[in-house]
Amino acid sequence: MGFDARFLELHAAMPRVSEADAATSVELDYVHFSVVLDTARRLARVTGVNVDGASLVELDRGGDDWQLDERIPADWQAGPAVYARNDLDRGHLVRRRDPVWGSPEVAARANAETFRYPNAAPQASGFNQSKELWLGLEDHVLAHASVNGMRLSVFTAPILAAGDPAYRGIRVPLRYWKIAAWNSGGELAAAGFVVDQAPLVDTSEARTPLPGEVPDLGPFRTFQVPVADVAALTKLEMPELVEADRLPKTIAAAGWRRLETSADLLL
Template sequence: MIPSESPRAGGAVAGTASGPSLADRTGYDEHFLGVPVPLPMPSNPAVETVVLPYTHFTVVLRPDRRMAAAAAVCIDGRRPVEDVPRESSWQFDPRLGKDRQVGDDVYRDNSLDKGHLVRRLDPVWGEASEADQANEDTFHYTNAAPQADVFNQGKKLWQGLENHLLDHAAGPDRKLTVLTGPVLHDCDPPYRGVQVPLRFWKVAAFVQGGSLAATAYVLDQSPDLTRDADRALAGAQAGAPPPLGAFRTFQVPVKDVVELTSLDLGPLPAVDLMPVVRAPEDRWKRLASHDDITLRRS
């Protein structure tokens, strides 16, 4: 694993930030499922990243964008701790300079939410102290990205994916590995010194029938220009956040996530449960409910 104190490429030197030391964090376990699922990394080795381990999850941060390219979490559905209160406050990771992280200055006095990349309760399992530490770790700015503050069915589907997969796909061991992050495009709209991602991706891996399996999803918060372009762009005012649309959640081929993100997802495209022979216009399956998800090989 690449050490958190130095970037993967580009030679930049990490600064310091206030906060407790995180030197003892072991991070994401690629052997958690019993079958290796490597940490997602940029396919292009020239892309600078910093690997930041936390409790049961790891963030792969892009300093040039000041946010994660990817995050990976191990979820043990047999050992959840569900009564951990949401009382933590967001903080900078002390292993990385504040100028390499998106802090509260981007989220203050506007309609943007700090969207957890690794869901707060996903790594919260194990012994009580371990679960408490995992909960605190999810509240680092490195584990957030700007999202619209609206709440609709698409966002509800997105937030419930892990629970649905634990119940319907992960098998008796109830173990799940989830890789997630924003889709970082050069054309993402700028705001307060950062570019706001318009899409997010998630790939879940689990063991089904003794073999590795995976499914992939995209959350789209871009304005829906096909429905009402004038209204969608009405918020494009100087000093305001970019106009964002209602969340739309899709199941997509894993290899489409690879193409969108330029990340290496290891063995997961080859074990995708979603057929990739669909007609182009149906390749992305918009979800109206979790029952629409394809979880079995055809």
């Protein structure tokens, strides 16, 4: 019951890992979503979820009962030790409510399965307007785009950069990406986004964290970006999504578009 590439009634496949990264990648299927985990970085390289906006089921978040995925070794996952006694949030990659649709039993299982460590990544604690916008992008796309049947396929993950700061056996990602895809009048449409949580300091003045110290993270800053830029940053293969990008080329040429509110989205 993992991610369905035909969910939009046209083909919209998950971005694919390159041959170079395939040896350290494992795909895990959950209810209505899938995670491709980088076992070396112990974080997701890509996730994909099918969102049926017309059939979402409202369930309580519950007690944040995060669990290791027992199908794979614990040391492939960034587990509870990464988040213990610090201010890092276990950020959902596939948003908790996105796969929670269908029958009550299926929705409940989907809700629980979003609390698996392969679906988490360390994020700055606290909240700001840009983080709220990032977490609500799916809702804004459903509200403002011409979406057939209120269905979306959403892909997201950290950008796993070599320079990410080391912490407790992992490297904490400083940027995340997200692509929303939908059926617009029988044609695939897509929009790409990046959120940056790098510290807002002059890099020449940045202090290297001491061993065991949480890296400095800044407030979320959200951008709409060309899908082609996401492909380049992640080294994932996604030609269909690049072709379907709704960001006008004239605007894309001017650089990344900083988003302050949902009114800034170009869909």
